Amino acid sequence: MKRTWLLSVAGAALLSLNATAQADTLRVTVAEYSSKTGPYFEEAATAFEAANPETDVQIEVVPWDVLLQKLTTDISGGANADLSIIGTRWLIDFVDQGIAAPFDSYMSDEFNDRFFPTFLSPSVMDDKTYGLPIAASARAMYYNKDLFEQAGISQVPNTWEDLAAAAEKIAALGDDVYGYGMQGKEIETDVYFYYAFWAYGGNLIDADGTSGLDSEAGYQAAKLYKSMIDGGLTQPGVTSNTREDVQNLFKRGKVGMMITAPFLSSQIATEAPELSYGVAAIPEGPSGARGTYGVTDSMIMFENSEVKETAWKFLDMLFEAEWRSKFTGGEGFLPVNKAVAAEPAFADNADLKAFAAVLPDARFAPVIPGWEEIAAATSDALQTIYLGDGEVEATLDGAAEKIDRILGN
Amino acid sequence: MSAKWRRTFWSWAFLMPFVVLVLFPFTVMFVTAIKPATEVLNPTWWPSQIQWRNFVTMWEATNFGPALWNSVYVSVVSTGLAISVSIPAAYALSRYQFTGKGFFRQFLIVSQMLSPMVLVIGLFKLVVWLGILDNVNSVVFVYAAFNIAFTVWMLQSYFSTIPKDLEEAAWMEGASPFKALVKVFLPLAIPAVTVTAIFSFINAWNEFVIALTMLRRQESYTLPIQIFSLVAGRYTIEWHHVMAAALVATIPVAIIFAWLQRYLVRGLAIGAVK
Amino acid sequence: MTRSPFTNPYVLILPGFLLSAFIILWPLFQLGNISLSEVNRFGQIRGFAGFENYLAVFNDPDFYGALWRTLIWTFGIVIGSIGTALPIAIVLHEDFYGRGLARVIIMLPWAVSLTMTAIVWRWALSGESGMLNSALMGLGLIDTNIQWLAQSSTAFPMQILIGILVTVPFTVTIFLGGLSSIPDDLYEAARLEGANPFQLFARITLPLIRPFLNIAIVLNTIYVFNSFPIIWATTQGGPANSTDILVTYLYKLGFRFGKLGEASALSIMMFALLLFFTLIYVVLAMRGEKE
Numbered sequence: 001m002k003r004t005w006l007l008s009v010a011g012a013a014l015l016s017l018n019a020t021a022q023a024d025t026l027r028v029t030v031a032e033y034s035s036k037t038g039p040y041f042e043e044a045a046t047a048f049e050a051a052n053p054e055t056d057v058q059i060e061v062v063p064w065d066v067l068l069q070k071l072t073t074d075i076s077g078g079a080n081a082d083l084s085i086i087g088t089r090w091l092i093d094f095v096d097q098g099i100a101a102p103f104d105s106y107m108s109d110e111f112n113d114r115f116f117p118t119f120l121s122p123s124v125m126d127d128k129t130y131g132l133p134i135a136a137s138a139r140a141m142y143y144n145k146d147l148f149e150q151a152g153i154s155q156v157p158n159t160w161e162d163l164a165a166a167a168e169k170i171a172a173l174g175d176d177v178y179g180y181g182m183q184g185k186e187i188e189t190d191v192y193f194y195y196a197f198w199a200y201g202g203n204l205i206d207a208d209g210t211s212g213l214d215s216e217a218g219y220q221a222a223k224l225y226k227s228m229i230d231g232g233l234t235q236p237g238v239t240s241n242t243r244e245d246v247q248n249l250f251k252r253g254k255v256g257m258m259i260t261a262p263f264l265s266s267q268i269a270t271e272a273p274e275l276s277y278g279v280a281a282i283p284e285g286p287s288g289a290r291g292t293y294g295v296t297d298s299m300i301m302f303e304n305s306e307v308k309e310t311a312w313k314f315l316d317m318l319f320e321a322e323w324r325s326k327f328t329g330g331e332g333f334l335p336v337n338k339a340v341a342a343e344p345a346f347a348d349n350a351d352l353k354a355f356a357a358v359l360p361d362a363r364f365a366p367v368i369p370g371w372e373e374i375a376a377a378t379s380d381a382l383q384t385i386y387l388g389d390g391e392v393e394a395t396l397d398g399a400a401e402k403i404d405r406i407l408g409n
Numbered sequence: 410m411s412a413k414w415r416r417t418f419w420s421w422a423f424l425m426p427f428v429v430l431v432l433f434p435f436t437v438m439f440v441t442a443i444k445p446a447t448e449v450l451n452p453t454w455w456p457s458q459i460q461w462r463n464f465v466t467m468w469e470a471t472n473f474g475p476a477l478w479n480s481v482y483v484s485v486v487s488t489g490l491a492i493s494v495s496i497p498a499a500y501a502l503s504r505y506q507f508t509g510k511g512f513f514r515q516f517l518i519v520s521q522m523l524s525p526m527v528l529v530i531g532l533f534k535l536v537v538w539l540g541i542l543d544n545v546n547s548v549v550f551v552y553a554a555f556n557i558a559f560t561v562w563m564l565q566s567y568f569s570t571i572p573k574d575l576e577e578a579a580w581m582e583g584a585s586p587f588k589a590l591v592k593v594f595l596p597l598a599i600p601a602v603t604v605t606a607i608f609s610f611i612n613a614w615n616e617f618v619i620a621l622t623m624l625r626r627q628e629s630y631t632l633p634i635q636i637f638s639l640v641a642g643r644y645t646i647e648w649h650h651v652m653a654a655a656l657v658a659t660i661p662v663a664i665i666f667a668w669l670q671r672y673l674v675r676g677l678a679i680g681a682v683k
Numbered sequence: 684m685t686r687s688p689f690t691n692p693y694v695l696i697l698p699g700f701l702l703s704a705f706i707i708l709w710p711l712f713q714l715g716n717i718s719l720s721e722v723n724r725f726g727q728i729r730g731f732a733g734f735e736n737y738l739a740v741f742n743d744p745d746f747y748g749a750l751w752r753t754l755i756w757t758f759g760i761v762i763g764s765i766g767t768a769l770p771i772a773i774v775l776h777e778d779f780y781g782r783g784l785a786r787v788i789i790m791l792p793w794a795v796s797l798t799m800t801a802i803v804w805r806w807a808l809s810g811e812s813g814m815l816n817s818a819l820m821g822l823g824l825i826d827t828n829i830q831w832l833a834q835s836s837t838a839f840p841m842q843i844l845i846g847i848l849v850t851v852p853f854t855v856t857i858f859l860g861g862l863s864s865i866p867d868d869l870y871e872a873a874r875l876e877g878a879n880p881f882q883l884f885a886r887i888t889l890p891l892i893r894p895f896l897n898i899a900i901v902l903n904t905i906y907v908f909n910s911f912p913i914i915w916a917t918t919q920g921g922p923a924n925s926t927d928i929l930v931t932y933l934y935k936l937g938f939r940f941g942k943l944g945e946a947s948a949l950s951i952m953m954f955a956l957l958l959f960f961t962l963i964y965v966v967l968a969m970r971g972e973k974e
Contacts, residue, residue: 029625034643035470038627060625063641069938073622076530076726076943077537093724093941176811185832186919237810237830239922240838244646248450248812267645271447332644373940383922387834417779424774427767428788430848434803435791437814441806452809452817494698501695513696518901518965520707522957523714524909526930527950530717530726530943531710554706557699559902563860566894570864586690604860608853615796617912633796640802648806655799662794663787670786672863 024055024310027081029074031067031297033135036330044323048314055310068372075099082305083315085134088122088298089365089372095125096369101303102128106312114319119336122364123298131298132319133336134327137261138362139195139292140355141283145276147177147256156280160199160224163257163283167233170256180228181246181258184238184386190378191293192243195259195282196221198291198363205366209407213378214393214400217285222385222392229386238386251275261295265351266332279354281361294362296336334359370406377402435656442467442653449648460649467653475628476635481661483545483620483631484613487552491560491609492602498557499564500590504573517558525555525618533622543625551619556609563608567601600672607669614662632658717947724941736948745924746949749932752839753908756928759843760907764850765899771851772858773888786859793852801916804845808832808917835925838918842926845913850906854899861895862888897968901961908957929953 030041038061045057060081062070068090074080086094094100107129112120115133123131143156151169155162167179183192194204202217212218228234235241235249247264249255251272259282268275284290299318301311317323321339328335328346334355335341346352365371381399384390390398441449442463444456467473502510525532532551533542541547571594579589595602617633624630630638636658639651718737721730740746775786792800807815810830819825832838869887878886889896911930914920920927920935927935929949937946 032638032641032643034645035639035647058626061627061638062625063638064643065641066621070622070625072725072938072941072943073530073533077533077542079533079537079542097723097725097727099725185921235811236828237833240810240830240833240918245809245812252450252812254811261644263644271450271645370940376935376939380921380923387922389923413779416777417781420774420777420779421781421785424771424785424789427771427851428785431788431791433815433818434795434800434807437807438803440814450812452812452814454814454817454821490702494702497695498699501692505690505692507692510692513700515965516700517703518905518961519958520703521902521905522909522961523707523711523950523954524911524930526909526911526934527714527953528707528710531713532706534713535706535709551706554702557703561699562898562902563857566898567860567864604856608856611793615793617796617798633798636796637798637802652803655795655803658796658799659791659794663791666787666790666794667783670783670790670859 024307025058026055026083026307026310026314027058027060028314029060029062029067029071029081029084031064031085032061033064033331037061040327040330044314044318048317051317052310052313057314078304080302080304082307082311083299083301085297085299086131088131088133088296091123091131091298091300092125092367092369092371094300095130098303100130100300101305101308102130103132103301103312103315104128111316111319114321114337114339116336116338116341118294118359118362119296119334122294122296122367125367131300132315133296134299134318135297135331136295136334136336137263138294138334138355138359139191139259139261139282140358141257141259141280142250142264143257143278143280144250144253144255145278146253147173151256156278157257157283158281160196160283160285164224164228164233167228167256168231171231171233177254177256178235178249179233179256181249181255182225182229182234182238182241183243183246184241184383185245186242188243189382190375192259193221193225193378193382194293194363195291196224196285199283199285199289201285201287201289205368205407211374211400211403211407213381213403214397218396218400219392222382222396225382226385226388226392230388239383250277262334262351262355263332279351281354281358290358290361292358292362294359294364296364368407373406374403377406435659438652438656442649442656444649446647446649463649464653464657467650467657470647470650471635471639471654472627472630473632473635473654473657476630476632477658479545479629480614480632480658483548483552484610486546487549487556487613488606488609490549490553491556492606494553495557495560495564495605496595496598496602499561499568500594502561502565503568517561521555521558525616529618529622532619536623542623543629545624545629545631547623548616548620548631551623552613552616555619556612559612560605560609563605564598564601567605568598571597604669604672607665610665611662714947714950717943718951720944722944722947724943726943732944736944737952739942739945740949740952745927745932748924749920749927749929752926753928753930755839756843756846757904757908760846760850761900761903763843763847764854764903765896767847768851768854768858768899772855772862773884775855776859776862789855790852792849793856797849797910798912798916800849801845801912804913805832805917808841832918834922839926842913842917845917846907846910849913850903854903857895857899858892861892865891900968901964904960904964905957908953 028041030037032038041059045059048057049055071080071084071086091100119133119136120129123129123133147170151173153166153169157163157166163180170177170179183189197217200217200220202215202221203212206212229238235255243260246255246258247260247267250258251268253275268277282290282292299315301308305311319337321337324337325340325343328340334352335346340346377399381395384395385392440454440456443459443461445458445460448456502514536542536547575593576589579593580586584592615633617637620631620634624634636651636654639654640646717726717728719732720728721732722728771789775782775789807813808831810816810828810833816828829837831841865888870883873883873887909930911934914926914928914931915934918926920931933946933949936942936949
């Protein structure tokens, strides 16, 4: 009674949700990687509906920045979709709370075999697969060939010392050219530091289950970054530069080197086609250790979904080579399907080859609850150091203490 | 006449610093919107060529039309709803003394104190319970409710400036209170209602958090959400489209302002009475 | 006088009361419930927690910094915008050539969603690719780029300035509405008695726009206290939480770190704080009116 009253007050009762009560309605939440994401999934939905006329696929495109917020409200209100893209680093929370459903009963060996194990394994927990890698990337070093030439650098830096030396030469070229582009703001500020941290032999979580930031590796890496900032080898105002800001400087040819994901290549192709650049491995540390960051995003199925069979059919289609290839190429990710990787467009791409070469060193975000909070604590400490508001050792020790508390030690 | 010219000079001179500050972000938007895609990242104020075409490509690339329509629908309907329940409430507050009057006024202020950011989870559960999720009407309903406090307050302040004599005269002549309200009081209150309605319209036009939580399919997005989705976490941001979209979204409201400001002239509310 | 539902004040306020009560009280009850419960990261209630969530907020050192900055933020913007809006409204109320245009320009920031304004400013304030630096350099005011958002000492004042800029249009419009309700004859009568402009302002304008001034102060305090987009879009409360205010801190707590219980407790505390300030103001304003 109350409901009808309220609806008539609110205006016309356009209950689109109930309009297709007869057919199976499959709701899919997808995160928006670029302007191509929405149209791609709409196309896939149309193709799926053509093959399965009794099904109605609803694609709900959500901006990345608010994805976690939206999933939280959806789940708390019991109004979540049937399938969703999530950051694999969040997966453990979804599994712990019984929100994500395991795929194992649906997955055939053939299906399993479509993927590179490196990318599938982060979504496997307790021997069950809870997520399918929809997007994957790793990080490598981009360098500007013209700036290298002007500065007389013939060798792409292989160690962090080489990198600092090269950055110094490039920085000397002029007032508005910087050697090493350094990220110091927002998402992945911590990751930008891990590249050096791993090379110096650090571990995010030590064998005893505590934070590894308060180690010699942490101090050395932080001091290296701090000395580069103080020496004018980076762009000024590091703590106001997000990854996108640094990428923009790189596209404008103002930064000699930076570390980022393969999608920068596709951006350069459309936005700065005449930029001459190369892609190389992230430099190694004194002991030859190296680390790149591997990231996957997963497609998960909700435990409370009432159309799991249909949902699986849709996933089976999405993870076929044809649809995967279209997505991976359009968005500029690394192929997760073996068949896609073998296609000439990917196999013969020099940039992607460089990324494929660093994959054996890839490390993923550790599978622990509260990872976002740990990442934030680390980023805060790094910003404090970059700004010169705290000593390296004391600040990292403080962050490690905080992280240990989050870890429950 | 020269006195007015002098006043004109001093007024503009006084306003100038603020005018510059206000126009700065709009200039940034405009300059970025007309730059060729390859120049967007350069902070120059003079693009090598002006690309009006960006506005056309933006319209298609950003699904601007449907979002514009949703915004207009949501703003108009929620304003209508808020005003139609606020007029009687404001009238009661300005004309009658009754127990609970103070409580009602305080309740209205208090209802504004919880930020939508804080309430989203509760509101979301409410909307799910009502079964109007992903329906633009859910947003209409919430906006109207949020705007009531403000519209009642504003209307009451204006209504109190309208003398009571005219309604009383109508009553004397045998008009029913309803008739007196509609025939005598409301015509006098039109400027006040217009101004208040526009406040409510703009709040709805610009609202962000609630729309973001309640609307889930691109077909139901309002303009702020549509534009936000162009910049929020995409790996590459087409800034010239973003700025063009933001600029075009401003135009309807700017036109309303041009029309609204005529109502903010001294003596209009009172002058009608004489 | 004829009896009619239209003379019964309770009937008149009922629809408005119901609609706003429904949308406020139910979510508020939910919030209170969550704040006293053990909840998981997705807002599902798992048990009773007593005041644990509240204690957890009090034990977080970041809370106190955010609280302090919220006070600076709120008072800075409210005082700044009222102080700017009042003279602007008075000037805009005078009759001069181009007044209509001037009014539209002053109101313009209000025509853009706050989120969008914040995004444009972030874009303009960027150190190396920002158009503000580029403009200041073109005018010869600076010779090296200023990294506006790199440290809180420049970022926070800038954010307050943007806050003032977007609050002024709303405030000016309220004041213009108030000024327009003052009858002309009052001024004429006072002028005949030889009052100077300052006396006109102090004796007529100020007392008569007082209700509008009160609306502006109370509503702006509430809106600014809870305002999220400017800080979130420009710095997300960084670097190292140095520009966090309570709302941005709340957002991180609730939606980034998944501590919905603590976030709800914090919301209730923010509500209480705002209530406290508003009550003080209302009491003071009422005493002032009586005098």
